[in-house]
Amino acid sequence: MATATELPVELFKGPVDPDWCPGCGDFGVLKSIQEAAAKNGIRPENLMVVSGIGCSSNLPGFITSYGVHSLHGRSVPVATGVHLANTDMKVVIVGGDGDGYGIGVGHLIHAMRRNLDVTYVVMDNQIYGLTTGQTSPTSTLGHKTKSTPQGNIENPINPLALAMISGATFVARGFSGEQKLLADTIAAAMNHKGFALVDTFSPCVTYNKINTYPWFKERVYKLEDTDFDPTESLYKSLEKSYEWDEKLPLGVLYKHEMPTYEDGEMSLKAGALVKQPLAINKETYKSLVEELI
Amino acid sequence: MQEVTIGIAGAAGDGLDKSGDTLARSCGRFGLHVYAYNSYQSIIRGGHIWLKVRVSDRKVTCHGDKLNVLVALNQDSIERHAREVDEGGFILFNSDRIKCEELLVKKGVTLLPISMKEVTEEVAKKFGPVKPIMQNTVAMGAVMHLMGLGTEQTEEVLTDTFSAKGQEVIDMNIALLEAGYEYAKKLVSKPIFVAGKWETDKKRRPFITGNEAIAMAAYAAGCKFYAAYPMTPASTILHWMATNAKKTGILVKQCEDEISVANMAIGAGIGGVRSMCATAGGGFALMTEAVGMAGIMEVPVVFVEVQRGGPSTGLPTKTEQADLFQVLGASQGEFPRLIVAPKDIADSYASTVEAFNLADKYQLPVLMMSDLLLSEHPETVDAEQLSCDVKVERPEFIKEWDAEKNGKFKRYKFTESGISPRALPGTPGACHVTASDDHDERGILISDMFTSPPVRRKIMEKRMTKVENMLKELQPPQLEGPANADVTLLCWGSTWGVVREAAELLNEKGIKTNYLCIKYIAPFHTKEVTEILSKSKKKISVEVNFTSVMAQFVKMQTGVSMDGHITKYDGEPLEPLMIVEEVEAQLASKTKDLSVSEAEAMEMAYHYLRTHALEKLRPSTLKIHSKNGSGEPVWEIELAERITGKGAGTIKIGSNTGSIIEFKQETPVKA
Structure with missing residues (x-):
């Protein structure tokens, strides 16, 4: 990876403009990822943005970098494969709350316990937007949606707490209404060695009439303005992750240095797989045949 | 031709798999051909295990119909298998604790009770107590005499097997082997074959399973990434990969489920390495959505689907060939892919290498279909058939792209061959998105609000063009056996091995028989198969399933119906005589007897x-x-x-x- 010489953010301008609804929170997330990559000096060809399916998962199409726009809920395993094949690339996974915490939550938990060295930015709008407004794993109790006209009767997932207890080593929350802070948070997440989750409030202006920009603005505060230390203890971080109704903390909630999956994987000791020669050691092969005789 | 079939029966944990392995490897080193079949009821300690080892001086492709020697390691095994031993055969057992009543055996079968206490007395004096599992080595010594083989090769094998345990253990095992050999020599003056009568080319032959062949071929072909979730009968590929990862440098990843396996393997393919995954039918059901993704993204990746008894959990440790339509129907929509079903172990090896090459050349998923019998039975193959000097063909990738000079990079450029230039992630100037939504030449979405019917038509045509071109380089199926036969047998996968022998037997009986094995399922050689079958007289499909799925598929492709079907769906593989009898019955228009035998x-x-x-x-x-x-x-x-x-x-x-x-x-x- 190139050392951090800041790059012009224009390098990351995408080939087409986003087709998101005007005012969608995802615009702020896109801009933040572009700024974070520029700030960290990651060249577009060394950046890999992997998504699943959903409004927010269209993001790879709107940024100049390598990208994979995969299946609903499968961004994490696809990103794992791409990353393990070429560990020289910086991988950022993007998608929505349905994609990551609903259909894809199984993969997410396992990627976190592996402490895979990737960054995952979830654009959490607490609703299914692309499918026109059904309840999501982070919809609050009582939320009336197309699929829950009487109000949602299921408790929402707490993605931050889930990430902390699953083994993620960098857990943060962003808000696209605080774009500057979000860009800094994503940049820090990308610089972290290990699994980084940035759960990001990214309001859906079309289908979520409860968790709106004004709703968030009234509640959010920046952890950097307090004396909270995300590296102090898992328990304090967990406690912080449960702040909800009145106060919503933004910034890094948990940060911990741990060996990554890549550190333990012996095949990577010889460098990125894709750069290793295709030809095998014939003597090794012949010894394996000899074992069968 | 000279051949002998040894059956070893006992409880799981009796160590009979090891004995079978020693026997087979001894024969393999002697230059003989071996085919072994392990029909196991249970993998849990105590369950019954039945291993048949067929040894011949000529290549054999199935476990056959005969049983010449039974080595019974417990009483249950005598009662179950004694009556299967053919006339002229032998039954070996430890007479200290096992009995064999005369009424249980056919006429002309010799009982060879071995008092282990007596036979091993001298060895025990010299080396200490003989553990029950070591008695198997005594039995192997006796078998070597009955087969007319010396103990030289077996001694070599034992030396290698116990090399880590020290010279004392090696010497003790060799002493036990010789004790068994000498004991049988003393008792049996007329063994099945006399020593020195085997015609052998003295080639040392590896003894390998179908799954091991696939794993080794993947290594030889340059596979760098292997993902799997444990599932019988595909797990032994994972085991080989994990055991040898340190030597091969392959990244072996056990995932949380098969959905992850397939998506991770595709991700690695996008990343630019040769990538493979394997599973059985149930796991493949979870992988299917990803198969189509590899299709539309044009990602090279190899999937191995090892069939077992279905549906659902079905018969997890039994064989079947009933997943054809599942694999054909894997994923929604239409996309190019190669579906290939190797017929034996050497073919599993060659097909895997070819799978990687074609996946890379045509940028598509390859689905290899195996079955439990093919994947888990071991046989000897010629060492050349496992050679690592295989053709490993990878098209060149774009190293750098100058967009100002050449325009924007088109990952899915429309070309005559349908194959577009590929730039791997990390290539300067060629940034693009690999998308599961349909896209234009540059990879930009044409779905939803960007929908463009003309571009969709063009990209579909581009992808599907690859199919026609690929078909041209695949070897069309050919009839084996005499031309103008009265009977043509249609088969696929591991059933080829037994059909081959059944056809020989039918020809010997004067029923002129040939056979056609379908290896490439998609794309399919419609023209060639139609030509062959429309000229064939009595056409009978032979498959290990209920509904003759290959016959159905061939009819779908060619319009040609079979005249009859031979099926088996009890979890056990077919045997040559079953096919011979069925063909004769069908020729005589007799109906099949379905009652309990x-x-x-x-x-x-x-x-x-x-x-x-x-x-x-x-x-x-x-x-x-x-x-x-x-x-x-x-x-x-x-x-x-x-x-x-x-x-x-x-x-x-x-x-x-x-x-x-x-x-x-x-x-x-x-x-």
Whole structure:
């Protein structure tokens, strides 16, 4: 990876403009990822943005970098494969709350316990937007949606707490209404060695009439303005992750240095797989045949 | 041609797999050909295991119909298998704790009781107590005499096997082997074959399973990433990969489920390495959505689907070939892919190398279909068939792209061949998105609000063009056996091995028979297969499934219907004589007898006694009665006490329904 010489953010301008609804929170997330990559000096060809399916998962199409726009809920395993094949690339996974915490939550938990060295930015709008407004794993109790006209009767997932207890080593929350802070948070997440989750409030202006920009603005505060230390203890971080109704903390909630999956994987000791020669050691092969005789 | 089939039976944990391996490898080193089949009821300690090892001086492609020597490691094994030994054969057992009643064996079969205590006395004096599992080595020594082979190769194998345990252990095992050999030599003056009668080319042959062949071929082909979730009968690929990862440098990833496996393997393919995953039918069901993704993204990746008895959990440790339509129908929509079903172990090796090359050349998923029999049975192959000097062909990738000079990079450029230039992630100037939504030449979405019918038409045509081109370089199926035959057998996968032998037997009987094995399923050689089948006379499909899926598929492609079908769906593979008898019956227009056979009734009685925890009883004799008011003919099986041999009751089994009509115990034995 190139050392951090800041790059012009224009390098990351995408080939087409986003087709998101005007005012969608995802615009702020896109801009933040572009700024974070520029700030960290990651060249577009060394950046890999992997998504699943959903409004927010269209993001790879709107940024100049390598990208994979995969299946609903499968961004994490696809990103794992791409990353393990070429560990020289910086991988950022993007998608929505349905994609990551609903259909894809199984993969997410396992990627976190592996402490895979990737960054995952979830654009959490607490609703299914692309499918026109059904309840999501982070919809609050009582939320009336197309699929829950009487109000949602299921408790929402707490993605931050889930990430902390699953083994993620960098857990943060962003808000696209605080774009500057979000860009800094994503940049820090990308610089972290290990699994980084940035759960990001990214309001859906079309289908979520409860968790709106004004709703968030009234509640959010920046952890950097307090004396909270995300590296102090898992328990304090967990406690912080449960702040909800009145106060919503933004910034890094948990940060911990741990060996990554890549550190333990012996095949990577010889460098990125894709750069290793295709030809095998014939003597090794012949010894394996000899074992069968 | 000279051949002999040895059966080794015992409980899981008796170490018979190791003995079978020693036997097979000894023969392989001698230059003989071996085909082994392990029909296991249980992988849990104590369950019954039945291993057949067929040895020949000529290549054999199935476990055959014969049984010349039975090595019984427990009483149960005598009772189950003694009657299967052919005339002129031998039954070996430890007479210190196992008995074999004369009434259990066919005429002309020799009992060879070995008092292990007696035979191993000298060895025990020199080396210390002989553990029960070591008695297998004594039996192997006796088998070597019966087969007319010396002990030289086996001694070599034992030396290698125990090399880590020290010279003392090696010497002890060799002493046991020789004790068994000398004992049999003393008792049996007329073994099955006399020493020195084997015609052998002295080539040392590796003994390998189909799954190992796939794993080794993947390594030879430059595979760098292997993902899997444990599932029988595909797990041994994972085991080989994990065991040898340190040597091969392949990244081996066990995932949380098969959805992850498939998506990770595709991700690695996008990343630019040769990537493979394997599973059985149930796991493949979870992978199917990803298969289509690899198709639309044009990602090279190899999927291995090893079939087992279905549907659902089905028969996890039994063989079947019933997943054809699942694999053909994997994923929604239409996309180019290669579906290939190798016919034997050497073909599994060659097909895997080819799979990687074609996946890379045509940028598509390859689905390899194997089956439990092919994947888990070991056989000897010529070392050249496992050579690592294989053609590893990878098209060049774009190294750098100058967009100002050449315009924006088009990952999915429309070309005549349908194959577009590929730039791997990390290539300067060629940034693009690999998308599961349909896209234009640059990879930009044409779905939703960007929908463009003309571009969609063009990209579909581009992708599908690859299919026609690929078909041209695949070897079309060919008839094997005499031309203008009276009977043509249609088969696929591991069934080829048994059909080949059945056709030989039919030809010997004067029924002129040839056979056609379908290897490439998609794309399909419609023209060639239609030509062959429309000229064939009596066409019979032979498959290990209920609905003759390959026959259905061939009809779909060619319009040609089979005249008859031979099927088997009890979890066990076909054997040559089963096919011969069925072909004869079909030629004579006889209907198939579906009632419970004598052997099946006996097996059912055993099973009933076992599941009712009556290990103290065993079946003894069996006869069939007419309806007797039961509405169907009834098998009546006399039961005996294991220890005393005294009559202990009866079980009656309906010959049509297979139901246990009656179970009567004379003096109830405590379970």
